[in-house]
Amino acid sequence: xxxxxxxxxxxxxxxxxxxxxxxxxxxxxxxxxxxxxxxxxxxxxxxxxxxxxxxxxxxxxxxxxxxxxxxxxxxxxxxxxxxxxxxxxxxxxxxxxxxxxxxxxxxxxxxxxxxxxxxxxxxxxxxxxxxxxxxxxxxxxxxxxxxxxxxxxxxxxxxxxxxxxxxxxxxxxxxxxxxxxxxxxxxxxxxxx
Numbered sequence: 001x002x003x004x005x006x007x008x009x010x011x012x013x014x015x016x017x018x019x020x021x022x023x024x025x026x027x028x029x030x031x032x033x034x035x036x037x038x039x040x041x042x043x044x045x046x047x048x049x050x051x052x053x054x055x056x057x058x059x060x061x062x063x064x065x066x067x068x069x070x071x072x073x074x075x076x077x078x079x080x081x082x083x084x085x086x087x088x089x090x091x092x093x094x095x096x097x098x099x100x101x102x103x104x105x106x107x108x109x110x111x112x113x114x115x116x117x118x119x120x121x122x123x124x125x126x127x128x129x130x131x132x133x134x135x136x137x138x139x140x141x142x143x144x145x146x147x148x149x150x151x152x153x154x155x156x157x158x159x160x161x162x163x164x165x166x167x168x169x170x171x172x173x174x175x176x177x178x179x180x181x182x183x184x185x186x187x188x189x190x191x192x193x
Contacts, residue, residue: 010051015059018052021045062180071179076125076154084108084121087152090182091119105133105140106149117148117171127155131164138168152178 002008010018022045029041075083084107088098096110106118120137123129129151137149149170157165157172165172173181 007047007051010048011055011058013055015052015056018048018055022048022052067183068176068179071183072154072176075179075182080122080125086182087119087121101140101144103140105136106144109144109146110150115147116144117150118144118146119150119152121152123153125155126153129153129155129157129161131158131161134161134164134168134170137170138164141168141170154178 010021025045025048026042029038029044033041078086088100088108091098091108091110096112099109099111101108101118104122105120107121108119110117110119118137118141120133123133134149134151137151140146141149147169149168151165151170151172153172153174155174157174162172164170
């Protein structure tokens, strides 16, 4: 599914929006369409109802804001070795093959379903990340023939770095998204305990 398709956007939105759209379509169909066609209009609301139910299920399972904040605080208090170990374990628990790398650009390579990504955790505590560590990661991706790069940071990322990441297939995982990702990856015990 495309990242900005209607259903992808609705999956990221509060569940009640999709349910409201489904109810609106059904109501308008019942009121505005002739009786013999109203059922088709009502049936056309079903995909929105389904998306609303999926979104509700996902949002119910999502960690609370307090848990995300607590997890971020724990991450910030960790050493690089502990943090990279937790990220490595989270990827392993999620079914990835993980290989440690020696070098400044990336900490390890993760592989799943024939695709390889290089993961960089070294500057996760930086208050602000610029383009330079992303260039290093992208160069390592080319050298290792990786499909994508993943850069972890709890701090902000400059606009230039964000543009560079989008152009070079580097996924930025920062702040609350970092905490949510680690919590979602098989409820990593060291972080969520």
